[in-house]
Amino acid sequence: MIQVKDIKKSFHQTEVLKNISFQVEQGEVVVIIGPSGSGKSTLLRMMNFLEIPDEGQIIIDSKKIHFDRKRRKHRNDAEICSLRSDVSMVFQNFNLFEHKTALGNVIEGSIMVRKMAKEKAIHQGKEFLQKVGLEGKENNYPHELSGGQKQRVAIARALAMRPKAILFDEPTSALDPELVGEVLAVIKKLAEEGMTMVIVTHEMGFAKEVGDRVIFMDGGYIVESGPPKKVFENPESERLKQFLSRFSNVV
Amino acid sequence: METILTFLPALLQGTLITIELTLLSLIIALVIGLITAFARISNNFFFNKVAGVYISIIRGTPLLVQLMYIYFVFPEFGIKLSAFSAALIGLSLYEGAYLAEIFRAGIKSIGKGQLEAAYAIGMNYSMAMRRIILPQAIKNVLPPIGNSAILLLKNSSLAAVIAVNELMHTGENLATTTFRNIEIFTLVAIIYWILHYPMDRVVNLLERRMSNDSGQRH
Ligand SMILES: Nc1ncnc2c1ncn2[C@@H]1O[C@H](COP(=O)(O)OP(=O)(O)OP(=O)(O)O)[C@@H](O)[C@H]1O
Ligand SMILES: [Mg+2]
Numbered sequence: 001m002i003q004v005k006d007i008k009k010s011f012h013q014t015e016v017l018k019n020i021s022f023q024v025e026q027g028e029v030v031v032i033i034g035p036s037g038s039g040k041s042t043l044l045r046m047m048n049f050l051e052i053p054d055e056g057q058i059i060i061d062s063k064k065i066h067f068d069r070k071r072r073k074h075r076n077d078a079e080i081c082s083l084r085s086d087v088s089m090v091f092q093n094f095n096l097f098e099h100k101t102a103l104g105n106v107i108e109g110s111i112m113v114r115k116m117a118k119e120k121a122i123h124q125g126k127e128f129l130q131k132v133g134l135e136g137k138e139n140n141y142p143h144e145l146s147g148g149q150k151q152r153v154a155i156a157r158a159l160a161m162r163p164k165a166i167l168f169d170e171p172t173s174a175l176d177p178e179l180v181g182e183v184l185a186v187i188k189k190l191a192e193e194g195m196t197m198v199i200v201t202h203e204m205g206f207a208k209e210v211g212d213r214v215i216f217m218d219g220g221y222i223v224e225s226g227p228p229k230k231v232f233e234n235p236e237s238e239r240l241k242q243f244l245s246r247f248s249n250v251v
Numbered sequence: 252m253e254t255i256l257t258f259l260p261a262l263l264q265g266t267l268i269t270i271e272l273t274l275l276s277l278i279i280a281l282v283i284g285l286i287t288a289f290a291r292i293s294n295n296f297f298f299n300k301v302a303g304v305y306i307s308i309i310r311g312t313p314l315l316v317q318l319m320y321i322y323f324v325f326p327e328f329g330i331k332l333s334a335f336s337a338a339l340i341g342l343s344l345y346e347g348a349y350l351a352e353i354f355r356a357g358i359k360s361i362g363k364g365q366l367e368a369a370y371a372i373g374m375n376y377s378m379a380m381r382r383i384i385l386p387q388a389i390k391n392v393l394p395p396i397g398n399s400a401i402l403l404l405k406n407s408s409l410a411a412v413i414a415v416n417e418l419m420h421t422g423e424n425l426a427t428t429t430f431r432n433i434e435i436f437t438l439v440a441i442i443y444w445i446l447h448y449p450m451d452r453v454v455n456l457l458e459r460r461m462s463n464d465s466g467q468r469h
Contacts, residue, residue, distance in 0.1 A: 085373025
């Protein structure tokens with residue numbers, strides 16, 4: 001479904017991703033964990049081409065894009081824009097369109113990018129809002145919603161693109177603790193329905209519960225990966241053991 | 252009182268020219284400003300530099316000098332302009348540079364998360380600008396554009412030095428022939444104030460609406 005091959009990325013001389021390869025199968029939920037600054041967000045943003053790799057390949061559903069240093073692609077490149085709508089992204093800070101209502105946020109992509117008829121987009125948009133538990137909030141603007149509601153609108157907006165996969169970058173980190181549960185519940189429901197997802201999170205309990213596979217990153221490398229049971233209960237590397245010890249109360 | 256009334260027709264004639272000059276240059280400056288702002292934020296080195304140099308020249312030299320330059324120096328290079336055209340070009344270029352900075356600040360004030368969210372649903376740059384960034388930026392830039400337009404109205408009086416028959420120049424002419432300085436320049440000042448007043452109210456309204464909005468947001 002998504003294949004990442006030999007990806008390298010530097011920001012001003014510092015190498016943030018040092019040769020990363022992995023793949024995500026259809027219907028799989030991959031959870032990425034790791035310490036702050038290890039490159040998790042950068043890797044996720046690359047799968048949506050918000051960052052452009054210096055080297056390597058990204059294959060999305062058999063469409064292959066090759067990156068090298070000599071012919072740099074721009075993130076506004078037409079080829080890249082068309083691929084992007086197949087893989088949706090949910091951001092830590094929601095990034096809802098502030099000048100649009102909840103429903104306006106959800107239907108924007110259907111109408112403008114997918115060129116769907118307006119009535120159909122609205123009908124479908126309402127269904128997605130219902131799915132994330134927000135019926136009745138269609139006409140509220142983002143500033144009238146709580147953090148948890150905003151993030152659920154963002155998830156509905158991602159779903160409305162009918163993506164082949166959804167990427168989540170710490171979807172609950174900006175939320176008050178009592179609002180985390182409602183967002184995780186929505187993601188869990190999507191996992192049960194077989195949505196392909198890649199989730200960066202610091203919620204270890206959640207990672208263990210929904211993840212089919214856990215990837216541990218540190219210092220720009222994938223240090224260890226495997227089924228959650230193995231990664232959390234029998235970590236091999238010292239670095240992962242050390243990292244997990246900080247969450248010992250959860251796992 | 253009677254003498255004042257005899258000056259009014261001429262002054263109102265000048266006022267019409269002032270309004271015409273201000274409105275036309277504002278419209279042209281809005282176009283120049285928007286284009287320049289996009290050049291300034293683009294990754295294209297050439298556009299970026301050209302826009303930067305233009306803004307620097309305009310902001311770094313007095314408007315009076317710019318007007319004189321266009322009217323008196325351009326003809327030396329074979330570009331002959333009527334006084335009105337020279338003033339129109341001068342004021343448009345001047346205002347355009349300031350509006351460019353206002354537009355740029357307005358676009359920058361919209362967080363980069365909005366652009367990324369637009370990209371993430373498959374939009375390209377120009378669609379994201381049109382649908383997501385500009386509609387939000389426009390609210391932020393309207394008050395400063397209004398303030399800048401008030402300055403433009405007053406700056407248009409400098410066109411008097413190249414003999415455009417606008418309000419200021421008309422007043423000057425009347426004063427030199429009739430020596431009624433007090434009445435004439437008081438009238439001129441009052442007319443400028445009256446012209447600025449509705450603009451000031453609009454700016455006030457926009458500013459109040461904006462602070463109400465952000466009040467709700469936090
Ligand atoms: N646009 C950028 N310019 C410069 N450096 C960047 C940029 N984006 C990320 N970095 C750097 O790259 C490294 C990896 O960042 P990244 O955000 O991918 O880490 P992360 O694993 O997501 O961390 P966190 O858990 O704190 O979100 C960090 O050292 C960061 O400072
Ligand atoms: Mg991150």
